[in-house]
Amino acid sequence: MSKPVPLVKLDEKEYIAAANQSCQGCTGASVARIVAKVLKDKMVRQEVACCGPAFGNLEQPSIYGEVFEGAGAMSTGLAHAFKRMNREDAIVTTIVGDGGTTDIGFQGLSGAAERNENVLWICYDNEAYMNTGGQRSSATSKYAETTTTPVGEFSRGKKERKKNVAAMVALHRVPYMATASIAYPEDFIGKLEYAKNIKGFRFIQISAPCPTGWRFEPQYAVKIAKEMVLSGMWPLYEVINGEGFRITYKPKELKPVKDVLKMQGRFRHITEDEIKDTQDDVTAYWNRLIAKDGKEFF
Amino acid sequence: MPEKFEVMVGNKAVAHVVRLARARFISAFPITPQTTIVQYIADMVANGEIDAEYVTTEGELTAQASAFTAGAAGVRAFTATAGPGLLYMHHPMLATRNNRVPLVMALMHRGVKGMDPDQTDMMAQRETGWMMMECESGQEILDTGLMAYKIAEDERVRLPVIFAGDGYILSYTDEPINIPDEAKVDAFLPPYKTTIPLLPNQGPESKAYQMKAWSVGRDPQASFQDDQQAMENAKKVIKEVNAEYKKMFGRGYGNGLVEEYKTKDAEAVIVAMGTIASTGRVAIDRLQAEGKKVGLIKLKTIKPFPAEEFEKLGPKFKAMGIIDRNISIGSGGWTFGEIRNAMYELDERPKTLQFHAGLNGKEVRVQDIMKIGEKTLKAAGGAKVAPLVEWV
Numbered sequence: 001m002s003k004p005v006p007l008v009k010l011d012e013k014e015y016i017a018a019a020n021q022s023c024q025g026c027t028g029a030s031v032a033r034i035v036a037k038v039l040k041d042k043m044v045r046q047e048v049a050c051c052g053p054a055f056g057n058l059e060q061p062s063i064y065g066e067v068f069e070g071a072g073a074m075s076t077g078l079a080h081a082f083k084r085m086n087r088e089d090a091i092v093t094t095i096v097g098d099g100g101t102t103d104i105g106f107q108g109l110s111g112a113a114e115r116n117e118n119v120l121w122i123c124y125d126n127e128a129y130m131n132t133g134g135q136r137s138s139a140t141s142k143y144a145e146t147t148t149t150p151v152g153e154f155s156r157g158k159k160e161r162k163k164n165v166a167a168m169v170a171l172h173r174v175p176y177m178a179t180a181s182i183a184y185p186e187d188f189i190g191k192l193e194y195a196k197n198i199k200g201f202r203f204i205q206i207s208a209p210c211p212t213g214w215r216f217e218p219q220y221a222v223k224i225a226k227e228m229v230l231s232g233m234w235p236l237y238e239v240i241n242g243e244g245f246r247i248t249y250k251p252k253e254l255k256p257v258k259d260v261l262k263m264q265g266r267f268r269h270i271t272e273d274e275i276k277d278t279q280d281d282v283t284a285y286w287n288r289l290i291a292k293d294g295k296e297f298f
Numbered sequence: 299m300p301e302k303f304e305v306m307v308g309n310k311a312v313a314h315v316v317r318l319a320r321a322r323f324i325s326a327f328p329i330t331p332q333t334t335i336v337q338y339i340a341d342m343v344a345n346g347e348i349d350a351e352y353v354t355t356e357g358e359l360t361a362q363a364s365a366f367t368a369g370a371a372g373v374r375a376f377t378a379t380a381g382p383g384l385l386y387m388h389h390p391m392l393a394t395r396n397n398r399v400p401l402v403m404a405l406m407h408r409g410v411k412g413m414d415p416d417q418t419d420m421m422a423q424r425e426t427g428w429m430m431m432e433c434e435s436g437q438e439i440l441d442t443g444l445m446a447y448k449i450a451e452d453e454r455v456r457l458p459v460i461f462a463g464d465g466y467i468l469s470y471t472d473e474p475i476n477i478p479d480e481a482k483v484d485a486f487l488p489p490y491k492t493t494i495p496l497l498p499n500q501g502p503e504s505k506a507y508q509m510k511a512w513s514v515g516r517d518p519q520a521s522f523q524d525d526q527q528a529m530e531n532a533k534k535v536i537k538e539v540n541a542e543y544k545k546m547f548g549r550g551y552g553n554g555l556v557e558e559y560k561t562k563d564a565e566a567v568i569v570a571m572g573t574i575a576s577t578g579r580v581a582i583d584r585l586q587a588e589g590k591k592v593g594l595i596k597l598k599t600i601k602p603f604p605a606e607e608f609e610k611l612g613p614k615f616k617a618m619g620i621i622d623r624n625i626s627i628g629s630g631g632w633t634f635g636e637i638r639n640a641m642y643e644l645d646e647r648p649k650t651l652q653f654h655a656g657l658n659g660k661e662v663r664v665q666d667i668m669k670i671g672e673k674t675l676k677a678a679g680g681a682k683v684a685p686l687v688e689w690v
Contacts, residue, residue, distance in 0.1 A: 077367030081322075
């Protein structure tokens with residue numbers, strides 16, 4: 001299991017270009033920055049269409065395919081090539097948004113997970129297609145207003161629940177599956193350190209609030225990420241080999257979701273009934289996770 | 299394994315290409331009539347004849363995309379498909395070309411209207427910038443596959459190749475095939491070594507290549523010009539490789555681009571590809587036995603299109619009957635357009651007639667091609683023939 005790593009232990013070297021095209025307060029860029037510092041020169045990056053190529057101009061070698069749906073496939077090819085070339089020291093890493101993971105890339109994700117490809121998949125989850133201007137994805141939270149789920153007389157924002165891709169990946173019984181949050185970097189680094197030393201398919205879905213798409217001032221990005229964890233909206237856990245389930249950070253008492261919802265412009269329209277609906281959903285899921293903590297995942 | 303003859307189907311000949319070329323990454327997803335290719339390869343991997351990463355993907359898109367990156371990382375890669383599978387590969391096929399990965403892919407033609415063979419699958423991928431070579435027998439499949447790697451990996455080219463055969467007709471028909479000696483093939487086709495590393499600690503070099511491939515920091519059109527130049531270079535390289543193969547193994551296919559069959563003294567010629575060219579040979583034999591001066595031009599390489607060859611061939615004949623087992627709806631046949639385009643600047647051009655034959659698997663008989671030959675000969679004699687475009 002993973003152990004939190006203090007921030008001071010992180011490599012001081014910067015691998016990310018100081019000038020990049022991220023928005024102010026972009027937590028996706030922080031994800032790429034941390035991943036690059038942990039994996040260092042072992043990392044070979046496979047890129048797909050997402051904010052990643054814009055914010056993540058990293059020093060490490062990369063190949064860009066212009067194949068949005070292809071992260072699972074293209075990382076598969078790299079992993080096998082390196083095995084064949086006796087270069088399994090290379091850590092094939094793909095840093096993909098939630099659309100490229102839960103929607104258009106889902107088939108390839110499931111295929112790569114089922115074949116247990118030797119790949120590290122980092123999904124920075126900003127809950128919409130942010131690179132194209134904030135359209136809903138299956139990872140968007142219920143009631144969130146996006147540019148394709150606008151609020152109007154006949155619409156209350158996104159109608160559906162967020163797709164639980166973390167659980168789906170864990171059900172493939174991959175060697176490692178974890179959730180993380182940009183507000184808990186020690187936990188995230190610990191999970192990366194654990195993942196980098198094992199072989200097979202490893203998946204980390206990290207909550208990366210997007211000031212532009214979620215409509216809040218850039219300085220609140222980490223605070224919102226933190227409040228999501230503290231309210232139970234974003235549980236931090238890991239599943240090893242699809243069996244060993246462990247919550248890696250347990251708030252003593254959950255804060256109400258209302259506070260964190262109200263911090264985001266995308267939920268500005270939300271009613272008390274809708275908050276209650278969200279709260280009930282979060283509480284029920286949290287209780288199910290707590291009941292499973294330290295036990296079998298399924 | 300030393301040289302030997304074996305009676306086998308075209309799909310098994312493809313598996314021998316993979317074995318002899320020592321491909322090290324194979325992505326496999328089944329589709330009729332390609333399916334037994336991936337089965338034969340699986341058998342060869344299982345019994346140790348092929349030593350490679352054999353990845354059974356969850357679809358053709360993944361088959362193409364994974365072969366693309368495996369090839370980009372520096373291993374010799376292979377995949378195979380047919381019809382709808384080829385269509386599903388479209389998006390990553392462009393990535394393979396854009397990144398100039400010398401991937402080789404076998405295609406067993408299956409048209410876009412159903413299960414039966416025609417070239418409408420490949421025609422739908424005409425603009426992907428892949429080289430495309432047609433075969434008319436299982437033997438030609440085996441030989442073309444081996445040549446394809448050498449052509450693709452040549453630094454003057456560095457483009458992916460499709461080598462294709464008509465589904466069912468070639469994929470499932472037995473014929474005696476010569477399997478070349480392994481050591482001889484090794485001498486012809488040395489191990490692949492990429493000049494563009496994509497490995498840890500080699501960031502700047504791989505970045506530099508990526509930037510070139512995508513025109514980053516260059517004239518935005520520059521990488522397209524590079525790709526076009528590579529295709530032009532390929533014409534020369536294909537001829538060289540075909541000649542070298544013929545010297546080493548005793549078999550070549552025309553000059554690698556086109557092959558003339560009994561064109562001496564011919565006033566008219568039929569132009570055909572793939573198995574229609576085989577049937578065409580019999581039709582030409584019969585026509586010439588009747589004293590009719592009709593020959594055959596077999597088009598072996600359709601991409602790059604051998605325009606210069608047709609500039610040379612044009613003035614030699616009075617009429618060309620061009621058979622297309624394909625159509626671009628709204629435009630016409632693939633080779634008909636290309637050939638007329640190639641001959642436009644000639645002072646003396648032959649008359650050109652278009653024939654659509656064999657689409658959706660329609661049988662093309664010897665007598666059908668004889669009729670095509672007779673009509674073309676009539677046009678060569680100066681007679682007005684109608685219609686210009688005929689569905690046989």
